[in-house]
Amino acid sequence: MTQPAATLRSADAVHKPAWLQAAPFVFLLLWSAGFPVGKVGVTYTGPFTLLAWRYGLVLAVLVPLILWVRPPLPKTRRAWVNLAVIGFLIQGLYFNLSYFAFRFGISASALSLIVSMQPVVVGLVAPLFTRERVGPRRWIGLLLGLAGAAIVILSRSAIEITSPVAVVLAVLALLAMSGGALYEKRFGAPQHPLTANAVQYAVGLALSLPLALALEDGHVVWSAPFIGALAYLVIGNSLVAISLYLAMIRAGEVSKVSALFFLVPPGSALIAWGMLGEAMPPLAWAGMALAAGGVALASVQRAKPVRDAAEEACT
Secondary structure, three states, rough: OOOOHHHHHHHHHHHHHHHHHHHHHHHHHHHHHHHHHHHHHOOOHHHHHHHHHHHHHHHHHHHHHHHHOOOOOOOHHHHHHHHHHHHHHHHHHHHHHHHHHHHOOOOOOHHHHHHHOOHHHHHHHHHHHHHHOOOOHHHHHHHHHHHHHHHHHHHOOOOOOOOOHHHHHHHHHHHHHHHHHHHHHHHHOOOOHHHHHHHHHHHEEEEEEEEHHOOOOOOOOOOOOHHHHHHHHHHHHHHHHHHHHHHHHHHHHHHHHHHHHHHHHHHHHHHHHHHHOOOOOHHHHHHHHHHHHHHHHHHHOOOOOOOHHHHHHOO
16 A cells, blocks of 8 residues: 655655755855865965865875775776766866965855855756756745845955856856756765775876876965864865765755755855954845745755645655
8 A cells, every 4th residue: 555645745854964954054064164264375375285284184084094994896897987076076077176266366155155056067967967956946045145145245246257158167166066066966976985985086186186286286385274274174174064965865856956056156155244343234145035935945845736646656
């Protein structure tokens, strides 16, 4: 006998782990802070050198853990390749392009605003790669989220783009992150987080280190702000935020997860206001509310008719 749709949805909610329910909020906090922290980091060394240190330290943490825990390894060559491709798109291209854009004068707020358009890119392309349908309500929510994010940044007059090269780099970073999300959803398979992270950060190091050696002198101004920024990027962004991001993609629809990026610019502005004393005018708070409402609208799961849900349960 088939259970009613409401019962099926209730059961899913009961079995949903608590950490997964809290993951969007933790990810949003960690990711939003990553932009101003990254901007601080590149003032003390080159962008590729910073990423090489970041990835090297992450692997210095992960490798002993892997030797101790002995997690299961991917069973097929295809699984290894999928992890490497995701690492190349996110750790290799996205972060290297983003940090390189800092060197051309783009502000952290401008970069966060550009990459927050990821849900639009993902929403356009997702039906082709993931068979995921993005309906009109989702599109309205995505556009409201983008409008709210833009209002927050523009009201603070925080966009200071000094070179068109920086814009091109930021757009390429946006495409790289969007590609990583789509590839993870289409081809990614559940892997132990230690294994997955080690492979992806090794790929990131394999790209960042040669760029640092070829284009930079490796000089680092070792100071308390730099050490603090590096520690945050290693622990907060690399070990926690990315793991949560990929876990959320595997657990839900990719366009819904990507909608969280609309809250990153408001989140970055809020963190800068609290930590650095940067003013948040009333219009910015209104934009933040609009972005939050858009994300909520884009993330609501449409209830299926009882008959449709029952038929799916039988297949």
